[in-house]
Structures are given as structure tokens and as C-alpha cells.
Amino acid sequence: MLRRLGMATVFVFGGLLVQPATASSSIPCDEAETLAALIACVLEGMPRADTEGFVIPDPALSTAWHAVVAAMRSGACNAADLPAVLADAGYILTDFVSDTAAYCVLYEGSDTNLDGSVDRGWGTLIVNLQPRRLVDIQIAHPLNDSNTGTQGISLFERTGARAFLMAGTHRRANAATSTCQSSFKIADAAHNTNLPFHWIAAAMQAEDSTRNVVATSLQFHGMASSSCVGVDVYLTQGSGTLALDTAGALMGLQTALVDKWSTWQVTIPGDAPTCNLSGGSNVQGRLKNGVPAEQVCTQAAVVSDISGTFIHIEQKIAFRDPLDWVGALEEVFPEVQQVAIEQPGEVAEAMSQEVFGSVYPNPFGSQTTIFVETHRSQTIVLTLYDLLGRQRRVVHEGWLRAGEPLRIPFYQTDLPAGFYVLHIVGERQHHLLPLLAR
Numbered sequence: 001m002l003r004r005l006g007m008a009t010v011f012v013f014g015g016l017l018v019q020p021a022t023a024s025s026s027i028p029c030d031e032a033e034t035l036a037a038l039i040a041c042v043l044e045g046m047p048r049a050d051t052e053g054f055v056i057p058d059p060a061l062s063t064a065w066h067a068v069v070a071a072m073r074s075g076a077c078n079a080a081d082l083p084a085v086l087a088d089a090g091y092i093l094t095d096f097v098s099d100t101a102a103y104c105v106l107y108e109g110s111d112t113n114l115d116g117s118v119d120r121g122w123g124t125l126i127v128n129l130q131p132r133r134l135v136d137i138q139i140a141h142p143l144n145d146s147n148t149g150t151q152g153i154s155l156f157e158r159t160g161a162r163a164f165l166m167a168g169t170h171r172r173a174n175a176a177t178s179t180c181q182s183s184f185k186i187a188d189a190a191h192n193t194n195l196p197f198h199w200i201a202a203a204m205q206a207e208d209s210t211r212n213v214v215a216t217s218l219q220f221h222g223m224a225s226s227s228c229v230g231v232d233v234y235l236t237q238g239s240g241t242l243a244l245d246t247a248g249a250l251m252g253l254q255t256a257l258v259d260k261w262s263t264w265q266v267t268i269p270g271d272a273p274t275c276n277l278s279g280g281s282n283v284q285g286r287l288k289n290g291v292p293a294e295q296v297c298t299q300a301a302v303v304s305d306i307s308g309t310f311i312h313i314e315q316k317i318a319f320r321d322p323l324d325w326v327g328a329l330e331e332v333f334p335e336v337q338q339v340a341i342e343q344p345g346e347v348a349e350a351m352s353q354e355v356f357g358s359v360y361p362n363p364f365g366s367q368t369t370i371f372v373e374t375h376r377s378q379t380i381v382l383t384l385y386d387l388l389g390r391q392r393r394v395v396h397e398g399w400l401r402a403g404e405p406l407r408i409p410f411y412q413t414d415l416p417a418g419f420y421v422l423h424i425v426g427e428r429q430h431h432l433l434p435l436l437a438r
Contacts, residue, residue, distance in 0.1 A: 238285025
């Protein structure tokens, strides 16, 4: 079972899942103890090349995928929030709380024919409900491009990125040719629009447009040692031509990587040595770069429309260690405020450890206990918000004496199950705690 001990929690991963009919027909990823272990398990259960193990989805399912993305981004992470057609397809929707973030996790868990692979090969989505950066990590070819899956999940957690999206099968699992781009196979997530991978990317973009949010998608790929001779890492905007007016993040990432690793040959379009792996036919990149959704299979992005919010990353095998990338990503993509709520008085200052808080147990059922302490006696206010920033309850308001921890019983009562944020406000500092009500 997945257990997370941060914030004094013990969390059973999959406790709210729609379980497969029998244990023998499931991929046992609910036994993973970390998100990295979960992804390793998911990778192990993917249909391999030339197995015909990928099931082409019904295009009508795109509506269900858009719905589940909207639900996950709003903090709905229970089995009851999963569209029935996806539950019937063996998908599992659950939640996971760590000491630094709260996540919604959606992955495929059924193996009804007991061949060691999932039944459909449709992919995985993890949404960070308390992201520190408006960055989405995308892994389109996790089996073909070795180590990119494990690289991606590590970067997702370490940088506090917003979402992790990974395709669910080998790009050449089936022999059938793509109906979107005939140079590729039907299971290739970067070159097909009739795939959950693309539907999720499109749903995230649509949600961002509705919410007036600008996020950057980083799609990590791997290139062979014989490709792009003299190039270690090749960065593009999803085009072989650089759009200078929107290339700030791209060029910043190149500079940050070279500054940290002076022996790396990191290039962008226009540099020498040249590289032809520009990602110009990538359908997620085309969509981010302004190509109409119905034309991404056939129409390349116009340079003047390139948004700068899609970065296509090609890298040779020796350059896929996530620890080599963390610092550069943190430098280029600034942190954002985690929860959009009004801050009274001067508490919009940077968070400080002068006011401490914890909750145990968390997740909780009908009741839990909130612990608060301070190094300086002061008046504090504890307010509960949902993940849309709406105030749900003032939990406590009063004087807190230094060195005398406050223990506050907290009852769920009228709160629906889901994620919440407890905002502990002192006279000059504040602290945020994630809560999960069962």
C-alpha cells in the first residue's frame, strides 16, 4: 500500500478506488509507496512494441476525458468522480497527500486477460493541487524513449509542477498506421489526436483558457546516440524555426543548462551543430502554438503564432538524469502562489515558519485534530478554504501563547469529501496546510 508519512499522515493509496473484479485481473500498482514507484509499476504494465496490445479508443470518449480533467483540477479525486465509461475501462481515480503537495491520480489498473499488461494502454495523469510552478510535464514515448518516464515523474515532484501526463503504451505497439499522420503508428501519442494523451492535453489547455491561466508544457523525448551528431540536448518551441519574441523560456532553459553543465552541448533552432528533431509535427505542440484543433494533424504552426508555452526536448540517454535538470527548471520557471485567496493586512508577505501547524490524522473521516504553535505570542486566525478559494469555515480565532501548542478538535460535519486548505494567519506571517476529508 502507498503510505505517506509527511504531516504525520498514513495514507492508503487506492482506498477509495473502484477495484477490478478480482485481484488476479489487476495490475498491483496500488501497492506502490511513492509516486515514483507508481509510475515504475505503470511502466511495467504497458503494452510493448509489436504486441497489438493497444486498444483504439472510441472518439466519443473524449468528452469523458475532458470531464475527468476538469474534475481533477477542481480537487475531485474519488472513485465517484470518475466517469462510468472510464471506470468500466479499468481506470482508477484516487488521491494522495504528501507533506508538500496534494495530488489527484488517474491511471489504468486492469488486466483482465492476465497477460501482464493493462487492457487498453491509454495513459496516466497526475494533477498537483498545490503546484508551485505552472508547468506540465508530458512524456509521449515512455517505453521507446528510455528513462523519460522516471525522469518526468521525478521532475514533476521536485519542481512542484502542475501536472504529469504520460502515454500508456509503446508508440509502436500496434502495426496500424496513424489516421492523423501516416508516417507514424496508431499508438504514437505525439502524432495522433484520437488518444487520451492528446485529449488530456487539449482539456488542460481549454481549462487554462477558461481560467485565464498561462502554463508551459515541457514534453521530454529521447534521441538515439546516432541522431543529431554533436548535440546532447535539443530544445525547440515545436518548430524548426525560432520565434524570438516568445522564446524567452526556451532560451532561458538553454542558458541555465549550459551554465550548470558546461560540457553539455545544448542547442536550439539556428545553432550549430544542427538537429532535425524539431517536433514540428507534434500535435500537442501544434495545438499550443495556435493551430486549430481540427487541423493539427496536417497543418504546421505559423511562426508568428508560436506561443512559447510548449517546449519540445530531445535528449541523449546520458542526459536524462532528473537531478541534472531540476535547478535549471526552477531557475527558468518562477514559483507561483499556491492558493488564490485574499490575504488580510500584511500577511501577503512570504510564508514563514514563525507559525507552525499540522493535522493528525490526515486524511480523516468524521474528526481530526489541528495542532498550532508559535515562537512569538500573537493572535491567530484559522480559516478553511476549498480548492476554488471559497471560504468554508473560520475554525479558530484567538490568542496563541509562545511555547504552548494549541490543539483544536476539527469535525467534518457538513463538509463534503475532498481536498481543503487550512490557512493559519498570524500577525505578520501565515501558513498553509492541505486537508483531505473522507
